[in-house]
Amino acid sequence: MADKNYENRPQEDVLNEEKSTENASESSEQVYSLNDDRRVKVLSPGVMVAKRFFRNRLAMVGLIILIIMFAFSFIGGLISPYEEDQLFYRTEILKKEYASAIENTEFRYTAAEGQASAFTGIVQAQFTLAQSKGSDEFAYGGKSYKLSKDGDNLYSIYDGDGTLLGIAYKDIFSVSNANETLTFDIRYEGLKAYSNGEASFTVDGLTYEIADDGLVLLNGQEYGYISRYVVQALMSDVFLTREFKDTVIEIIEKNRTTGEAVLEVEAEDGVKQEYYFVKNPNTGKWTITQETESRVYDTYSAPSSEHWLGTDGYGFDMLTRLMYGGRVSLMIGFIVEIISTVLGVIMGGISGYFGGWVDNLIMRIVDVFYCIPSMPIIIILGAAMDNMGVDPQIRMIYLMLILGFLGWPGLARLVRGQILSLREQEFMTATEACGISVRRRIFKHLIPNVIPQLIVSCTMGLGGTILTEATLSFLGLGVRFPFASWGNIINDVKNTFVLTNYWFIWIPAGVLLLLTVLAFNILGDGLRDAFDPKMKR
Amino acid sequence: MSTLKFIAKRLLISVIILIFVALIIYVLMRSLPTSYVEQIARQKSMQPNSKSFEEWMEQLNATYGMDRGIIAGFFHWAGNAIKGDFGDSWFYTVPVVEKFQSTVWLSFVMGAISMVLELLIAIPLGIIAARKQYSKTDYAISVIALAGISLPTFFFASLLKLLFSVKLKWFDLFGLVGRNYEQLDALGKFFDKAHHLVLPIVTLVVVSVGSLMRYTRTNMLEVLNADYIRTARAKGLSEKKVIYRHAFRNTLIPLVTIVGGSLPGLFSGALITETLYSLPGIGYTSYNAMVAGDIPFSMFYLTFLAILTLLGNLIADILYAVVDPRVRIS
Numbered sequence: 085m086a087d088k089n090y091e092n093r094p095q096e097d098v099l100n101e102e103k104s105t106e107n108a109s110e111s112s113e114q115v116y117s118l119n120d121d122r123r124v125k126v127l128s129p130g131v132m133v134a135k136r137f138f139r140n141r142l143a144m145v146g147l148i149i150l151i152i153m154f155a156f157s158f159i160g161g162l163i164s165p166y167e168e169d170q171l172f173y174r175t176e177i178l179k180k181e182y183a184s185a186i187e188n189t190e191f192r193y194t195a196a197e198g199q200a201s202a203f204t205g206i207v208q209a210q211f212t213l214a215q216s217k218g219s220d221e222f223a224y225g226g227k228s229y230k231l232s233k234d235g236d237n238l239y240s241i242y243d244g245d246g247t248l249l250g251i252a253y254k255d256i257f258s259v260s261n262a263n264e265t266l267t268f269d270i271r272y273e274g275l276k277a278y279s280n281g282e283a284s285f286t287v288d289g290l291t292y293e294i295a296d297d298g299l300v301l302l303n304g305q306e307y308g309y310i311s312r313y314v315v316q317a318l319m320s321d322v323f324l325t326r327e328f329k330d331t332v333i334e335i336i337e338k339n340r341t342t343g344e345a346v347l348e349v350e351a352e353d354g355v356k357q358e359y360y361f362v363k364n365p366n367t368g369k370w371t372i373t374q375e376t377e378s379r380v381y382d383t384y385s386a387p388s389s390e391h392w393l394g395t396d397g398y399g400f401d402m403l404t405r406l407m408y409g410g411r412v413s414l415m416i417g418f419i420v421e422i423i424s425t426v427l428g429v430i431m432g433g434i435s436g437y438f439g440g441w442v443d444n445l446i447m448r449i450v451d452v453f454y455c456i457p458s459m460p461i462i463i464i465l466g467a468a469m470d471n472m473g474v475d476p477q478i479r480m481i482y483l484m485l486i487l488g489f490l491g492w493p494g495l496a497r498l499v500r501g502q503i504l505s506l507r508e509q510e511f512m513t514a515t516e517a518c519g520i521s522v523r524r525r526i527f528k529h530l531i532p533n534v535i536p537q538l539i540v541s542c543t544m545g546l547g548g549t550i551l552t553e554a555t556l557s558f559l560g561l562g563v564r565f566p567f568a569s570w571g572n573i574i575n576d577v578k579n580t581f582v583l584t585n586y587w588f589i590w591i592p593a594g595v596l597l598l599l600t601v602l603a604f605n606i607l608g609d610g611l612r613d614a615f616d617p618k619m620k621r
Numbered sequence: 622m623s624t625l626k627f628i629a630k631r632l633l634i635s636v637i638i639l640i641f642v643a644l645i646i647y648v649l650m651r652s653l654p655t656s657y658v659e660q661i662a663r664q665k666s667m668q669p670n671s672k673s674f675e676e677w678m679e680q681l682n683a684t685y686g687m688d689r690g691i692i693a694g695f696f697h698w699a700g701n702a703i704k705g706d707f708g709d710s711w712f713y714t715v716p717v718v719e720k721f722q723s724t725v726w727l728s729f730v731m732g733a734i735s736m737v738l739e740l741l742i743a744i745p746l747g748i749i750a751a752r753k754q755y756s757k758t759d760y761a762i763s764v765i766a767l768a769g770i771s772l773p774t775f776f777f778a779s780l781l782k783l784l785f786s787v788k789l790k791w792f793d794l795f796g797l798v799g800r801n802y803e804q805l806d807a808l809g810k811f812f813d814k815a816h817h818l819v820l821p822i823v824t825l826v827v828v829s830v831g832s833l834m835r836y837t838r839t840n841m842l843e844v845l846n847a848d849y850i851r852t853a854r855a856k857g858l859s860e861k862k863v864i865y866r867h868a869f870r871n872t873l874i875p876l877v878t879i880v881g882g883s884l885p886g887l888f889s890g891a892l893i894t895e896t897l898y899s900l901p902g903i904g905y906t907s908y909n910a911m912v913a914g915d916i917p918f919s920m921f922y923l924t925f926l927a928i929l930t931l932l933g934n935l936i937a938d939i940l941y942a943v944v945d946p947r948v949r950i951s
Contacts, residue, residue: 142760142763142764448637448638448641451634451638452638452641452642452645454930454934455638455639455642455927455930455931456642456645456646456923456927457923457926457927457930459892460892460907460911460919460922460923460926461646461649461923463892463908463911463912464649464911464914464919467911467912467913467914468653468654468914471660471661471914472654547770547771551771551773554773554775555773555774555775555893558773558775559893559896561912571773574773574775574776574779577775577779580794583779583782583783583787584783584787587783590776590779591780594773594776594779594780597773597776598768598771598772598773598776601770601771601773602767602768602771604771605767605770605771606764606767609763609767
């Protein structure tokens with residue numbers, strides 16, 4: 085195929101061709117002789133190649149795609165207003181169940197000191213029955229009990245001998261200081277005073293004052309409060325202040341009929357918090373939900389004017405990420421290709437030129453390398469690097485070295501095959517006769533003749549390398565966070581939720597990848613056709 | 622006789638190459654930092670009902686001769702490997718060969734079906750493209766072939782999943798069997814598995830059909846350029862006869878070679894595709910083992926792949942000599 089067509093071509097044609105494709109501006113310093121046959125030619129072979137290439141519409145499409153891709157990746161990153169690792173936030177309103185409040189409608193009981201065994205649950209139940217009937221005594225288990233109404237919803241229960249067993253009440257007396265326990269006497273006296281509207285009560289020689297709102301003061305200090313409502317925190321780490329509870333009760337009393345209310349509180353740091361009150365009509369329980377504005381990473385936000393392709397799972401701008409990802413993918417492709425080309429040309433050149441046992445040895449090495457399964461090896465090394473926590477940057481370098489080192493045998497074979505046939509030609513005999521050194525003969529006279537094939541093979545190889553890198557990065561074994569590459573951007577699609585819901589996360593990267601690799605392949609194809617006129621009949 | 626001699630020589634070279642490949646793989650495995658190997662052994666020993674750390678390391682030494690020098694260790698390992706003893710998989714906790722035998726057939730079936738489909742698609746299209754070179758059809762086929770080559774497997778599989786599994790709900794996203802597989806009868810089980818293999822096979826075919834198509838086209842072009850085709854035309858044969866009698870048969874020569882050479886590759890499993898669809902073939906099985914640092918299984922898989930490559934080259938070489946009478950064995 086392509087390989088054969090160069091064999092019979094005169095040396096200067098190929099040289100010229102190479103020069104002008106490599107760098108057309110160098111034509112001024114060409115070293116060609118001015119033979120007559122040269123002068124009559126209107127077009128040099130190099131120009132012919134260029135003409136053939138530019139006439140190939142498909143190849144031009146590939147070239148244009150590639151130019152766009154390079155511009156996108158290398159210039160786009162500069163134009164983009166965002167940085168590669170710039171995180172975006174959004175404020176999100178989080179709703180949390182904050183507290184609950186309920187108006188106490190059931191009797192609660194406290195046994196007098198030392199009477200806990202006598203004031204049993206059954207007695208309490210019997211009391212409720214008697215109280216609802218309006219009688220002031222009841223009997224149970226052969227014993228008789230008396231009850232006396234001490235105030236609104238406050239009863240004290242005595243046994244037949246007139247001993248105080250306990251009290252039943254609906255107002256709740258709670259102590260402000262969590263460490264202090266409320267004695268029975270204080271509770272009883274306090275509740276009695278509160279339900280009868282008295283302003284103070286005395287226990288053990290201490291006088292407690294009761295404010296209108298139920299606040300109990302001792303020596304001017306807040307001691308506790310009495311209220312019909314139970315306000316409890318629903319989150320474990322929250323302590324409800326007295327003020328907050330008061331506000332809650334106030335709001336609940338105000339909105340008793342509607343069963344709904346909103347409270348807006350501005351905290352010290354200026355953050356607004358909203359509390360939503362909702363009453364459950366069946367149980368009469370109020371649930372207070374807190375709405376807090378908190379700053380979260382702006383993950384998976386849909387495309388908008390600010391982020392044309394939305395943001396990814398970390399909160400990066402997708403479009404910027406794609407630009408930098410393209411940079412990484414293209415750079416890796418080029419570096420890998422350069423490494424393997426250099427290795428391949430050197431090995432293939434030596435092998436083809438010297439022949440004999442050197443050739444044999446190098447070709448057997450190539451055979452061995454051909455059999456080494458590269459993908460599994462990179463996967464194993466990737467897993468090992470994962471395990472040892474290799475820095476992502478060093479990892480990227482390793483990746484390039486490994487890919488480059490595993491890629492050279494194919495090129496070495498190509499170069500060797502070419503050189504084997506070229507070295508038998510007259511121009512090589514001429515160089516030998518001129519006494520040119522071996523190194524010059526290989527690298528100045530043989531290698532340039534292989535360059536067309538090399539360019540074609542490298543162009544197509546670039547696409548393949550980018551694809552390999554992307555596959556590895558997709559598997560999570562290539563380029564790693566924080567670096568972006570097209571492969572690891574698509575990696576997110578492993579999450580089925582992303583696959584289903586966020587097309588903008590993975591489809592653009594996949595399309596870019598496909599277009600780039602396709603463009604490299606088309607370009608390589610076009611170059612081959614251009615270099616090899618025999619294919620174009 | 623010369624054919625036999627040729628085969629014997631090629632076989633010998635292959636064996637030598639295999640020894641070197643195995644040596645490189647072994648050295649590579651040995652040069653993984655010991656801390657990594659020990660760490661995995663330690664993790665293994667942490668699992669409930671597992672052997673102790675010392676036992677793991679002992680087993681490692683027994684299988685790989687880790688306590689010996691590299692060359693001595695290699696021959697120790699190779700000696701066991703020839704006997705078919707590749708040790709116990711760390712990840713699957715069964716002998717490596719046993720795990721291999723239970724997974725390789727799925728890969729083979731998948732590979733074989735895709736290969737047949739590829740041939741059925743690629744050869745006719747390649748021939749059409751070559752016959753109508755530079756026509757719109759040719760361009761379309763060329764671009765499709767190139768697009769297939771350039772298509773990242775994982776991206777295409779994701780697109781298929783989005784379209785057919787998520788939107789249309791025709792197929793499951795992952796796996797080889799459905800949820801109610803156990804309740805199905807034998808025929809139902811077969812169809813269930815077949816149903817789950819549709820998307821993976823489509824992926825495989827689309828991704829790899831392109832290169833075969835291009836290969837067919839290039840070869841057909843070359844054949845159509847040959848003198849005997851001109852002769853056939855000059856004889857006044859119908860175009861149909863020229864193409865399908867004279868040209869096509871000659872195109873088959875390189876095709877048979879390349880197809881024969883890729884036959885062993887059917888056993889290698891589709892690493893990426895199987896992983897994407899979580900199919901318990903040899904590719905996915907090995908992927909899991911390799912990612913988990915399962916050295917016995919990885920060693921086996923690498924050696925296995927190397928053997929398949931060598932076998933493929935050997936078959937291709939022999940077929941080339943056998944099919945094409947113009948090639949004389951030397």
